[in-house]
Amino acid sequence: LNIKITTRDDLKLAEQVLRVTADPRFAAHCGPDSRAEVPIVGRLEIRGHMLRVAGQIDRLTVMPDTIFIADFKTNRPAPRRIADVPLAYVRQLALYRAVLQKLYPGRAVRAALIWTEVPDLMELSAEALDAALTQITPA
16 A cells, blocks of 8 residues: 655545554455446436436445445544435435446345544445435436
């Protein structure tokens, strides 16, 4: 890991990253079956409208029966309850999950937010992600 530290903020961020990568709860998502900063592009039909999805998945872990996506967030303070998570974050993961479900049929696609401030891995339920998709209004 090569990190250039020039300010106190850089040092704090580096410490947070190292805490996350050293935490055993995140080991699978930082191991050989995972990839960092994976581009994602796809199309989804939402209520009869085609929606283009483009973004970048912070961590993608591909396992035989499960696909796991995670997005790092630096909110301060980090939300402690899913109800307090900004809806935009949940919608983002819901869209990524929906695209991946098309790419990996038959595999469960799980999604989580990784709060670097704490550190904490907050997995979002399939129900929460499905509900977020229903709230997206296609242009």
